[in-house]
Each structure stands twice: as structure tokens, then as C-alpha cells.
Amino acid sequence: MTDIILVTVTALVGLGTVIFLILNFSRRRTMASASHELQNVAKRMKCSADSSPDRMKQCSPPRHLETEELPCSSGDGPSASGLASSKRETHPNAYKEDKDEKKNFKHGVFKKISRKNGEINQLSKQKIKVMLSELKLDQRGSGDVVKARLKNHFKNQLLGEAGMETTCTQRRYDYICVIDFEATCDEPSPPDYLQEIIEFPVVLLNTHTLEIEESFTHFCKPVINPKLSDFCKVLTSITQAQVDHADTFPVVLNKVKEWMDSKGLGTTHTFAVAADGPWDMNYFLNIQCELSEIPFPEYAKRWVNLSKAFSNFYKTHRMNLLSMLTTLELSFKGRQHRGIDDAKNIARIAIQLLQDGCDLQVNESLQQD
Template sequence: MTNGCINRMSRDELRSKLAEFKLDTRGVKDVLKKRLKNYYKKQKLMQKEPPDGGSCYDYICVVDFEATCEEGNPPEFVHEIIEFPVVLLNTRTLEIEDAFQQYVKPEINPKLSAFCISLTGITQDIVDKADTFPQVLQNVVEWMRQWELGTKYSYSLLTDGSWDMSKFLNIQCRISRIKYPSFAKRWINIRKSYGNFYKVPRSQTKLTMMLEQLGMCYAGRPHSGLDDACNIAAIAVRRVRDGCELCGMRDLVATVVSSEGHCTAKRTGLNGSFCSRQRRPSETEGVGRCRWARGPRRDEPAGSALLCARARSSPRRGRFLPGTVTCADGDGPPSCTWLQAGRRP
């Protein structure tokens, strides 16, 4: 059956065809179409060559931090990790084999706000009795060592967005005055991989939206780190069963964080472009919205030239010579700031 035929099918026809092949019939129409197309694609590939049953990773470690917060989250508020959960997903059996969960005692704001307690369900008594972050991180490393992750078994971290690693963990390591852990320098962003696979806009890749589109319900308590991680794992499992190979997710490993706290982000869908991020807004010369043609590669110096689709006030293409360009977090077009050293000639 061709993709054109599948595209013309109604939702009921899609569900009937999926039921015929004993496939899951839950989800919105676009998800059902993708599921059926991938079924036919896998059948065609299996006729050409025998499946190896392999995967790029033996395990996926799903991480979803919970952090201190206040209602409205003022810009000056410092978020500290208060729950460190990891769910271990076996990529062969697609089953959760183990889970790690420990709470963390905050240092800067040891007293939780009423809003934070209500949102996360984590009480003041829980964090008061918890270990500090350096000890909890050491416990995580020991737990991973017991599972022989990184030695006998290959693995990758998976998160719901990029904030867990690039923001929460990065800030927490600075607060605790410890080195950023090497195992957390690369991870899979489930939001990006989900959007790319199902052709869904990034505005529709929040956890609850992904579950709804797949015809699934949230299991557990929202904003519980462990429950969130289990639901993220369920989405990853559904995607694999819909035909997405985990090794295909390798290209969506999102961010590398250096020990100095700067980020080099691989922006998929933009010709593999890179941009360098630094937090020095006081030194800016001007602000513009840029569509990258090329950014500095990871092995290039920070002063490498950048191509931008729009100069400061000119709609024509402009080149910015040595200087530093910052790129704001977010799923939309990067908002870029150039320093005085990067003026257009």
C-alpha cells in the first residue's frame, strides 16, 4: 500500500487496517497514519534483508528532575534540584527494569515555597532529611556502575526537553561547586525526536500533549519526577513500536555542555548548524533574530565567523566576524545577540 493511499484513508479506515495487523489503534489520525506507514516500511525492509534485532543502545536512562520554584518564577530565582529520578528502560524488551529515586536537600533556598510543595508533592520534611546534591549524584553514579552502564552495556540519557541538563543540572553543579558529570554531557530530547518522527509542531510536544496524541493517559502524579520519567519512557516505547529505531534517535542527541558552562547546541533541521551560547548580555551591541547558515563547529574557536540571515537593521544577508554570538533557549528561531567585536564590516 502506498503512502498516498494511506493519506486518503479516514480515521476509522486507519484503525480497521491497524487492527487487521494487530497494531495499536489509539491516537490521533496523524499518529495512526505514521504507525501504518512504518509497518509497511518495516515489512518491505524485512523482505530485503534479515533484521538484526539490534539497537544503538542497550539501555535508555530517562531523567526528569524536579527543582525548587516559586509562583511566577521570578527571573532572579535560583532553581535547585530537589528530586533526582532515573528510569532504566531496556531497549530489547522495552520494559522498565529498574528505577533510581532520591530527594535532594537544597542549599540556597532550603525552605520550600507553598507553591513548590503543592506542585511537586515534595514536602519540607522530605528535603530536610535528604542528602545534599554531591552525595546524591555520587549515588546515581554508583547505581549506574552496578548496572554496568557505559562498560558492559551502552546507554543514553533521555529527557523531556533540554532544560533538565542544560539548565537545572548545569546550575546545580555550579551551586554545589562540583564538576559537571561526564555521563550527562549528551542526551536525547524526546520532544524533538517525537516532533520529527510524527511531524508534529514543537508547540504540541509537551508531555501531556504527546500522551494525548498517542491515545495514552498520564499514569501517576503530574510533576512527580519519577512518575514523569515513567510516562516519558512509555512515550519512547510507543515510538519504537510505531517503527522509530532508537539508533535513529542518536542524531537528535541535543547538547554538549562544557566544563566552563557554555553550551554548543546541535540544531537539527537547520543543516546541522551549531551556535555558541554565553551569558554576557551586558556586553551586547545589538539584538537580531537569526536563521543560521553555519555556526562554529565544536572544534573551532569561539571567535569563528557566523553567517546570519539578517544583519542588525538590514534585511540582506550579513556576515559577523570574530566576536561571540549568544543564542537564547527555546524551540523557536534562535534569538541572537552579538558583541561589539562582531559588528558587520
């Protein structure tokens, strides 16, 4: 009888120990797994805080953080790269960026493209123009421009033959909003002169039709220096009456935002802001927002610097608006230093870049202290 009790007690103690060990092991695994997940989330949050577009591609923030954490997302409006996160997941443009990462550069077609580029490098400008003419392509532009155009034509042809995606078949954004501010100025400029935005133009470029769909401009009433200098009036052709009768900058900024919303920019359509350099957003808009004591608009925190895109695509040095037009053998249309005319001419450069196969994308972001 005693033996039976002893065996039963021993068996129960053994069973209890086994159950304890199993439960403890399971708990440790759960804790380890949770800790690992937290580390991953922290890593992804660190990644998503980096504003570099290339860096962004390498990171995939957790789903629930996408809206708040992605630098291109917006709290008060559309994002610079176009869409809210939920939309981005299903939009073809998101698909394109994914495919870029998976592009197999070992594919034989890239050797063919490289060989073709080498052949084109040996050709004279005259010969390239003859070939462009035979292909019924635009022959205008400097040697660098026509060379890039011809190379891109064959690149897209070879990619198409290989069944691969080309820049002609898909655009990164549905629309590009070209902005070119004009601001108060004087000559000579007094020390610590604060430049206020007096013209806010927007040119809406449809990247699929390559047409300017809409354009408008708003004048803004300067507050610190309400009286325009003679130098400023001559330079910009903006009159004192135009700014006197205008709204102040915060009111204009709201009107622009309302217009963007009415066009479905950032909701129905992807879009990016573009300018001819870093200064419109980094300098003029930045200073103006501080002066007006309003937040910097989210959609303008990242933009397409067309001067940078131009020099990278055509392999030229960095140029201003007039030099880029000259290089494309285009003449300036309208009045220089009038914001709306400058913006329309910048849009013409963007159209030419897209036509020649440049994959225009955000390449500049707000420099903050």
C-alpha cells in the same frame, strides 16, 4: 695507468652521486608522507571535536584519540552513546551505525516504501485504524500517530523482505535512562531566583524487552533556599521533611553514578540518557553543577530529547509531556510534577516510539557558552 685511475675516479663519483640522489629522494618522500599524515590527524581531530552526531558519523578520529576526543566518550564514567571506544568497535550498535552510512538508497525497496507511503497518505484515519486492527497493531493515537505506525509497519515489512535491516531487529542502545528533575520554585518567582534540584529520578528502560527494568528517585537537600515554598510543595507534592532528610546534590549525583556502574551502563551495555526536552540537562543540571561547584557529568552531555524525536517521527508540532500522551491517547499515570512519575510517563512515550519503529537516538547536546 692514468686512464684507469681517471675512469675509476669518475665511476666512483658517478656512483656516489646516484646514491646521494636516491637517499635524498627517499628522505623527501618520508617527510612528505609524515607531513601528509600530520595533516590528516589534524583534520580528524578537528572533526572529532564537532559534537554533531551527523558530523561524527563522517569522521573517524585516530584510534589513539578516540577515548579522549570523541564527544560521547567519558573521562569519569559511561558515555552518552554507551560504550568506551574499544567496546564500540566490536559492539553490534557500532556495526549498525556503519551500515547506516553505507545504506544504498537507490535500492528498489525504497521506491516501494515511497509508493506505499503515498497510498497511506490517501487513507482516512478510520480506514488506517481498520488496517491496524487487521494487523493486530495498536490503534490508539491521533491521525498523525496511526499513519506513522502503519507506514512504519509496511516499511519494516518491505525492508525485511528485501533482506535489509529494520529498526525492529536492532536497537541503537541497550538501555535508555529517563531523567526528569524537579527543582525549587516559587510563584511569583523572585528576580534572580536560583532553582536547585530537589528530586533526581531515574527510570531504566530496556529497549529490547520494552519494559521498565528499574526505577528509583533521590530527593536532594537544597542549600541556597532550604525552605520549600508553599507553591513548590503543592506543585511537586515533595514535602519539607523529604528534602530536609535528603543528601545534598553532589552526594546524590555520586549515588546515581555508582548505580549506573553497578548496572554495567557504558561498559557491558550501551545506553543513552533521555528527557522530555532540552531543559533538564541544559538548565537544571547545568545550574545545579555550577552551584555545587562540580563538573557536569559526561553521560548527560548528550541525550535523547523525546519531544524532538516524537515530533520528527509522528510529524507533529513540538509538544510537552501531557500533550504527547494525549496525542498517543494515553493518560498520565501518577502525580504530575513528581519527578519519578513524570519520568515513568516519559518512559511510556519512549516505549511507544520504539514499538512504532522509531530509531531513538541522541539528538540534543549541552549548550555551553
